[in-house]
Amino acid sequence: MPASPLPGQAALALAVEEVSKSYGSVKALDRVSLHVARGEFVALLGPNGAGKSTLFQLLTGLFVPDAGRIEVAGFDMRHQARRALACLGVVFQQATLDLDLSVVANLRFHARLHGMGRAARARIDAELHRIGLTERARDRARALSGGNRRRVELARALLHDPVVLLMDEPTVGLDPASRAQLVEYVHSLCTHRDVGVLWATHLVDEAESADRVIILHKGHWIASGTAAELRERTGRRSLRDAFLDLTGEASVEQEEAV
Amino acid sequence: MPAKRGSRRGTPGGGAPQERDLAAPVPPEPRAGLAAGKPARGSAMSSVSHALQALLALSSRETVKFMHQRGRMLSAVVRPSLWLLIFAAGFRDVFGVSVIPPYSTYIEYPVYVVPGLVGIVLLFNGMQSSLAMVYDREMGLMRLLLTAPLPRSVLLTCKLLAGTFLSILQAYAFFAICALFQLDLPWWPGLLLALPAMFLTGLMLGAMGLLVSVYIKQIENFAGAMNFVIFPMFFLSPALYPLWKLQESGAQVVYQLARINPFTYGVDLIRYAMYGQMNWHACGVVVASLIVFLGLAIWGYDPQRGVVRNKRQGS
Numbered sequence: 001m002p003a004s005p006l007p008g009q010a011a012l013a014l015a016v017e018e019v020s021k022s023y024g025s026v027k028a029l030d031r032v033s034l035h036v037a038r039g040e041f042v043a044l045l046g047p048n049g050a051g052k053s054t055l056f057q058l059l060t061g062l063f064v065p066d067a068g069r070i071e072v073a074g075f076d077m078r079h080q081a082r083r084a085l086a087c088l089g090v091v092f093q094q095a096t097l098d099l100d101l102s103v104v105a106n107l108r109f110h111a112r113l114h115g116m117g118r119a120a121r122a123r124i125d126a127e128l129h130r131i132g133l134t135e136r137a138r139d140r141a142r143a144l145s146g147g148n149r150r151r152v153e154l155a156r157a158l159l160h161d162p163v164v165l166l167m168d169e170p171t172v173g174l175d176p177a178s179r180a181q182l183v184e185y186v187h188s189l190c191t192h193r194d195v196g197v198l199w200a201t202h203l204v205d206e207a208e209s210a211d212r213v214i215i216l217h218k219g220h221w222i223a224s225g226t227a228a229e230l231r232e233r234t235g236r237r238s239l240r241d242a243f244l245d246l247t248g249e250a251s252v253e254q255e256e257a258v
Numbered sequence: 259m260p261a262k263r264g265s266r267r268g269t270p271g272g273g274a275p276q277e278r279d280l281a282a283p284v285p286p287e288p289r290a291g292l293a294a295g296k297p298a299r300g301s302a303m304s305s306v307s308h309a310l311q312a313l314l315a316l317s318s319r320e321t322v323k324f325m326h327q328r329g330r331m332l333s334a335v336v337r338p339s340l341w342l343l344i345f346a347a348g349f350r351d352v353f354g355v356s357v358i359p360p361y362s363t364y365i366e367y368p369v370y371v372v373p374g375l376v377g378i379v380l381l382f383n384g385m386q387s388s389l390a391m392v393y394d395r396e397m398g399l400m401r402l403l404l405t406a407p408l409p410r411s412v413l414l415t416c417k418l419l420a421g422t423f424l425s426i427l428q429a430y431a432f433f434a435i436c437a438l439f440q441l442d443l444p445w446w447p448g449l450l451l452a453l454p455a456m457f458l459t460g461l462m463l464g465a466m467g468l469l470v471s472v473y474i475k476q477i478e479n480f481a482g483a484m485n486f487v488i489f490p491m492f493f494l495s496p497a498l499y500p501l502w503k504l505q506e507s508g509a510q511v512v513y514q515l516a517r518i519n520p521f522t523y524g525v526d527l528i529r530y531a532m533y534g535q536m537n538w539h540a541c542g543v544v545v546a547s548l549i550v551f552l553g554l555a556i557w558g559y560d561p562q563r564g565v566v567r568n569k570r571q572g573s
Contacts, residue, residue, distance in 0.1 A: 060405045086407035094398035100326050101319065112315030113406035115308030 012074070013038045013087075013164040013196025014059070019068030021054055028054040030219045031068065036164060036196040041187055043207035044200040046216035047247060052200040053093070055216070056168045059198075060090055073163040086114065089162030089195075091153050093169045099142040103133065106141055107156055114160040127155035147178035154182070158189070165189065167199045171206065183209065204240040213239070217247040309412050316420035320387065324424055334383065334428045338375035339435050345498075346371050358500055360533040369442055373529035374497025376452070377521060379432050380425045380460040381488055387421030388467030389484075392474050411556045414468060418552065421467075422460035429456050448532040455531035455541075459524035462544050465551035466520070472558030491521040496529075520547040 014036040021029045029051045036042045046052050058065050059072075061081050070077035072084035097106050104124060111120035128134045131151040133144075141149060150170060157165060167186065171179040183206055189195050190211075199206065207213045208227055215222040215230075223230060223246050227239045234242040324331060346368040357364055394400040403413055433449055443449070470483055492498075494516040501522070504513040516522050523543035530537040 060401065062401065062404060082407040082409065084407075085405055088405065090401075090405055092398055092401055094401075096398040096402050098319065098323075098399060100323055105319075105322070109315045109319055110402070112311040113403070113408070115304070115311050115407070117307065117311065 012036070013040070013072070014198060015069075015071040016055075016059070017069045017071075019055070019058060019065045019070060021058060021063070021065050028219050029058070029065070032216065032219070032221045033068075034198075034214050034221065034224070036198050038163065038196050039190050039194045041190045041197045041199065041209075041211045043210035043213045044198055044216060045202070045204065045207045045213055045243060046200075047202055049218070050202075050216040050247075051219040052202075052216060053168065054219075056090075056093075056166060056200060059166055060088065061085055086160065087163040089157035089160065089165045091150070091157050091165070091167045091170045093172060095149060095153070097141040097149055097152060097156075100140065102138050102140055103128070103144070103152055104137040106152065107159060110156045111159055116160060120159070123159050123161075127158055131155050146173050147175070147182075150174060150178070150182065154186075158193075158195075161193075163196060165195050165197045167197065169200055169202070171201070171203070179206070204238075204243055207243075208239055215243060215246050222246050308408065309416065312406065312408055312413065313416040313419055316416050317423050320390075320420045320424050321427070323390075330386070334379065335431050335435060337382065338379050338432050341375050341378070342368060342371065342436070343439070358502070360530045360535045360537075362533075366442065368439075370500075371498060372436060372441065372443060373452075373532060374492075374495065374525050376429050376432060376456060376528055377459065377495070377497055377525040378488075378492055379429050380422075380456060380524070381463045381491060381521060383425040383428055384421060384460060384463035384465075385467045385470070385484055385488060387417070387424070387464055388471040391417070391468065391471040410559050414556055414559060415552070418461060418464045418468060421464045422457060425460040425464070426453070426456055429460075444532055444534070448534065451534055452528055452532045455528045458541070458544050458548065459527055462520060462524060462548040462551065465548050465555060468555035469551045469558065472555055491519055494519045495522040495525050497521075497525050520544065523547075 012035055014034075016032060016034045018031045018033055019029055020027070020031055032051070032055065034042070034044075044052055044055070057063050059070060059077070061077055061084070064078060070084075073087040075084035075087065077084045098109070101109070107124045107127070108120065111124060116123065125134070128137055131154070133148060133151060133155075136144065136148070141152065144152065154170075165186070171182055174182065183199075186197055186199065187209065190197055199210065201207060211226070212224060213227055213230060214224045223233070225233065227242075230242045230246070231237065231239060234245045236242040236245060350367045361370075391400070394403070403417075404410070406413065408416075430449075433443075436443055437445070466487075470487065474483060494512065496516070501513060501516050504516065520543060523540040526537050526540040527544055530540065
């Protein structure tokens with residue numbers, strides 16, 4: 001059940017309607033629709049090659065979809081890109097901190113790119129405090145552990161108070177404890193700050209606690225629902241089995257073993 | 259928020275990410291006060307302010323990073339100085355530079371090469387700023403830039419200005435070396451008059467670098483481009499010898515190549531400006547090249563065309 005059309009547009013943080021994207025003859029995304037409400041944690045679950053990264057490249061305006069619409073907080077990504085981007089916070093899969101600069105300089109850089117002006121300083125302090133890295137503000141990013149770098153990237157994505165937070169496989173390279181903490185922290189962001197989160201992952205356990213799980217496979221939207229609903233629909237006991245059933249692949253376990 | 263502070267302070271600054279209570283409930287924070295932080299939509303004033311902030315962000319980043327890179331800082335000054343001290347010293351008597359515009363008297367060869375060496379400073383840094391673009395693209399920093407709520411043309415222009423600002427700092431550092439060796443340069447007001455000329459030339463060369471960076475996918479390729487762009491441009495210009503010498507010695511092809519080299523006009527513009535003269539022809543070519551290079555670079559970075567396409571990614 002694709003997400004469009006939807007009532008209550010105002011509550012919608014992110015809407016993707018019938019989006020397609022091809023690279024040459026390869027159809028990376030085929031008429032994918034999804035939506036994220038404010039305060040909602042949506043997991044985008046798919047094996048590698050499902051089209052998650054392509055979707056994120058479209059969502060961040062890096063590329064333009066061949067067909068379909070993307071709206072962030074009601075702003076069209078194609079025609080009102082600046083407004084849409086202003087409402088978007090992104091944690092990329094790749095590390096994007098400038099390792100030669102201090103933590104605070106990295107955050108300041110972002111604040112300026114977002115034209116935050118004088119409000120920046122207080123926001124930076126608040127976000128650093130929130131992630132518990134106030135004492136390390138002057139350290140070079142290079143000196144931080146992987147987990148802490150991720151936190152700084154998350155703090156940075158939240159600096160301009162986005163309506164939607166995109167997390168592109170954000171736990172890559174984190175140890176299990178940091179991974180669980182990150183998931184939980186982002187859940188609390190949904191609750192307390194009313195941010196809509198789209199969390200792309202191929203790890204089923206990260207999707208378990210999501211408000212909704214969307215399964216993407218080979219560029220197609222396969223299913224959407226709570227973990228319980230997906231289990232019920234497939235008649236399986238675990239989300240993992242449900243996911244394997246729906247995608248008809250056994251690749252997930254192998255990847256998790258890596 | 260203050261309630262949490264006490265407990266957090268307990269953890270020392272060290273690593274151990276697991277110990278941090280990342281998952282602790284986020285203290286509710288009013289979203290209001292932030293309205294000021296968001297770009298006030300639509301107003302022209304705030305757009306300008308936003309662009310200036312982006313310029314500041316890119317400039318300070320570029321400059322701070324440069325200051326951290328001792329090697330790059332050193333070589334930026336040493337490179338032209340070597341040319342000046344060794345090459346020019348060796349050729350001091352080989353090349354007699356007769357009185358040609360903009361010079362009103364006979365000048366020494368080292369004095370002749372200074373504008374050209376300033377040109378190479380601008381050229382090198384312009385290209386190196388672009389190298390940073392390629393590097394940023396590989397490091398994913400580019401994505402950060404491109405998700406900023408600014409038009410790409412503004413972002414690229416800010417990037418260009420930031421690089422040029424750094425180029426000019428380096429050019430003046432080189433002038434300081436020249437002063438150290440007591441060259442007979444038109445110190446005042448020549449070096450001030452050279453500023454707008456260096457600015458335009460720096461922009462033009464930086465824009466050329468941006469354009470090159472559009473088509474270069476990896477840093478390894480970039481080193482090659484440096485050799486194929488920087489050195490030919492440098493040698494095919496009046497940086498080291500006046501172009502009439504080429505013509506006189508019958509090197510017609512080389513002469514014609516030098517005449518279609520935009521760098522030639524940048525060097526001329528700076529040389530004339532230092533002596534308080536305006537070379538309109540050179541200025542026109544520099545400005546036109548700037549517009550063409552920057553326009554093509556902006557076109558190349560357009561998402562619709564997707565030149566930034568890194569090969570299709572994993573998933």
